[in-house]
Each structure stands twice: as C-alpha cells, then as structure tokens.
Amino acid sequence: xxxxxxxxxxxxxxxxxxxxxxxxxxxxxxxxxxxxxxxxxxxxxxxxxxxxxxxxxxxxxxxxxxxxxxxxxxxxxxxxxxxxxxx
Numbered sequence: 001x002x003x004x005x006x007x008x009x010x011x012x013x014x015x016x017x018x019x020x021x022x023x024x025x026x027x028x029x030x031x032x033x034x035x036x037x038x039x040x041x042x043x044x045x046x047x048x049x050x051x052x053x054x055x056x057x058x059x060x061x062x063x064x065x066x067x068x069x070x071x072x073x074x075x076x077x078x079x080x081x082x083x084x085x086x087x
Contacts (some may be wrong), residue, residue, distance in 0.1 A: 003071075005071075005075055006035065006071045006074065006075060007076040009075045009079070010027055010032065010074075010078075012054060012078055012082060012087055013028055013078045013081065015087040016082070016085040016086070016087055017085050017086045017087060018085050019087075020084075020085060022054075024039060024077075024081060026054060026055065026058040027058070027077050028074065028077055028078065028081070029058060029059070030055070030058035030059040030061065030062050031062065031070050031071075031073045031074035032070075032074055033059045034059060034062040034065050034067070034070035035070035035071040035074055037065050038063050038065060038067065039062075039063045039064065040056065040059050040060045042056070044056050044057075044060075072087060
C-alpha cells in the first residue's frame with residue numbers, strides 16, 4: 001500500500017455525492033486515525049460528548065493494528081463507499 005494511494009483515498013472520500021451512514025463514517029475515521037497517528041493517544045471524551053466518545057471508541061477498537069493494515073482497510077472502505085455513493 002502506497003502513501004499516494006492512501007492520500008488519494010483521503011481526498012476522494014470528501015467528494016462522495018451523498019453522506020455515508022454514521023457507522024461508515026466511524027469506520028473511515030478510525031482507520032484514518034490508526035494509519036496516521038497509531039494507537040489512540042488521548043483520554044476518552046466525557047460522558048456528554050456522544051460523538052467524541054463514538055469516534056474514540058471506534059479508533060480504540062483498532063488498537064494494535066499496524067499502520068499498513070489500517071491504510072489498506074481505509075483505502076478498501078473508501079473504494080466501497082465510492083461504489084455505493086459515487087463521487
């Protein structure tokens with residue numbers, strides 16, 4: 001998996017014709033963060049930050065996933081979304 005393919009997917013996901021579901025967006029977000037930052041490195045957001053907690057939980061679920069594997073999964077998910085929603 002090349003960095004260029006990953007960056008291309010990161011740009012293409014912003015151009016989808018319609019908004020993916022919340023779960024699809026969490027999948028995209030969590031794989032992007034795992035690929036770019038690595039394992040979660042912040043405290044879990046407070047109990048009233050529902051969106052922040054969902055994002056943190058999705059990212060934390062990928063703990064231990066390598067950067068390479070996260071990049072592959074991210075690109076695959078973006079390709080799936082492109083097929084489903086178009087760009």
